[in-house]
Amino acid sequence: MSRTRSPLLLGAVAALAAGCGHRGDPLPPLRRTPPAPSEFRLAQRGDALEVRATAPAASVDGIAYETLTVEFLYAEGRQELEKAGERRAAPALPGRRVVETLPLPAPGATVRAAARVVAGGRRGQRTLTQALVVQPPLEAPHDLAAVLAGDGVALSWRGVRPKEAAPPALPPTSTPTGVSPPRGGPPRPATPGAGTPAGPAAPPVPPGAPAVPATKAEGEAAAGTGPAGEGPRRRGFFVYRRLGGAAYDPPLVEEPLEQRSLNDTVVPQGETACYVVRAVASTDPLVESAPSNEACVEVRDVVAPATPAGLAVLPREGALEILWSPSAEPDLTGYRVYRSAPGGAPEKVAEVGTTRASWLDETARPGVVYGYAVSALDRAGNESAPSESVEASLP
Numbered sequence: 591m592s593r594t595r596s597p598l599l600l601g602a603v604a605a606l607a608a609g610c611g612h613r614g615d616p617l618p619p620l621r622r623t624p625p626a627p628s629e630f631r632l633a634q635r636g637d638a639l640e641v642r643a644t645a646p647a648a649s650v651d652g653i654a655y656e657t658l659t660v661e662f663l664y665a666e667g668r669q670e671l672e673k674a675g676e677r678r679a680a681p682a683l684p685g686r687r688v689v690e691t692l693p694l695p696a697p698g699a700t701v702r703a704a705a706r707v708v709a710g711g712r713r714g715q716r717t718l719t720q721a722l723v724v725q726p727p728l729e730a731p732h733d734l735a736a737v738l739a740g741d742g743v744a745l746s747w748r749g750v751r752p753k754e755a756a757p758p759a760l761p762p763t764s765t766p767t768g769v770s771p772p773r774g775g776p777p778r779p780a781t782p783g784a785g786t787p788a789g790p791a792a793p794p795v796p797p798g799a800p801a802v803p804a805t806k807a808e809g810e811a812a813a814g815t816g817p818a819g820e821g822p823r824r825r826g827f828f829v830y831r832r833l834g835g836a837a838y839d840p841p842l843v844e845e846p847l848e849q850r851s852l853n854d855t856v857v858p859q860g861e862t863a864c865y866v867v868r869a870v871a872s873t874d875p876l877v878e879s880a881p882s883n884e885a886c887v888e889v890r891d892v893v894a895p896a897t898p899a900g901l902a903v904l905p906r907e908g909a910l911e912i913l914w915s916p917s918a919e920p921d922l923t924g925y926r927v928y929r930s931a932p933g934g935a936p937e938k939v940a941e942v943g944t945t946r947a948s949w950l951d952e953t954a955r956p957g958v959v960y961g962y963a964v965s966a967l968d969r970a971g972n973e974s975a976p977s978e979s980v981e982a983s984l985p
Contacts, residue, residue, distance in 0.1 A: 620651035624707035624714035632703040632720040636880030637727045639692040643705040645682035658709035660688045666699050697726045728752045728879035731867040736885035740893045742855040747867050754825050755872035824873040833861045846870040862888050891970035895919040898964045903982035909952040912962050916947045921968040930961040956984040
């Protein structure tokens with residue numbers, strides 16, 4: 591007796607067989623834990639402390655954030671930050687910089703600070719702790735002047751170059767441990783649109799050590815000149831620039847200036863550039879004065895084109911023809927022709943465009959010796975010096 595199987599039953603068995611193929615172990619869920627903020631800095635600026643950090647755009651496994659909070663922890667001396675330190679929470683946007691101002695303790699006090707991120711009820715790991723010795727507020731530079739020059743903006747100021755600040759008298763931190771790698775491969779890309787840092791831009795200082803989980807209370811102070819307390823300390827002046835209504839950029843120079851002048855040769859034309867100067871007693875940690883007076887200038891082309899060359903005057907039938915070599919200036923807009931009569935000052939008698947390198951003086955009177963000179967003009971209205979005068983007359 592033969593048995594026949596239902597086609598429907600056979601299809602179900604085939605489907606079950608196809609669905610039970612081995613495709614690997616399932617990946618664990620992505621972590622939403624926030625990483626430590628980047629670019630954390632503790633600085634003394636004028637008569638206040640400043641802490642700043644850049645919030646992450648995503649969790650350690652690449653889950654994009656919409657909102658989060660940067661929490662700054664700070665304390666004097668060797669107080670344990672978690673138990674005895676103070677806290678300042680600042681709302682942040684993903685990828686944006688957060689800047690907070692803290693009260694300045696008495697000079698000589700050692701301040702320690704760190705930062706971490708709180709997102710979705712989860713606290714991330716802390717940055718390495720940074721430390722500085724509070725200095726008496728430095729004398730701010732003054733009489734800052736900004737003047738347009740041929741190669742940009744010439745800056746000059748007055749002020750005392752401060753003495754070098756004392757480093758924190760605390761041991762360096764232990765060797766930091768990094769963030770554990772994301773599960774299931776490289777991090778997923780963060781949500782695009784991380785914007786420019788918000789608020790007044792604080793000047794950058796040399797990069798600190800990588801983030802470390804906050805597991806020890808004592809001995810977590812970063813030495814003032816680097817992980818091992820080594821390296822030169824810098825003092826002098828930092829120059830800051832902003833364009834239009836934007837915030838101030840980082841310093842225009844990497845190391846503080848010893849001189850009291852600077853030429854800004856990379857400022858874009860057509861912008862209003864504003865500058866301030868701060869005296870610097872240390873760059874790591876940053877200790878600097880309040881800003882000088884602000885000096886602003888509208889940046890424009892003030893460089894005149896080259897003086898035309900090859901000037902010659904030839905007599906023609908009833909006129910004098912003035913000729914010169916064409917200018918190669920890229921922003922040239924034309925030429926001006928000047929004529930002087932005996933005993934008189936040069937007067938403009940003609941203005942011609944760039945397509946011509948000559949002009950015919952049909953008003954010259956026979957027997958009168960005239961002096962001719964030519965200058966060049968550019969788009970910004972700058973005029974070159976006149977060429978050497980060439981004399982001629984009609985017979």
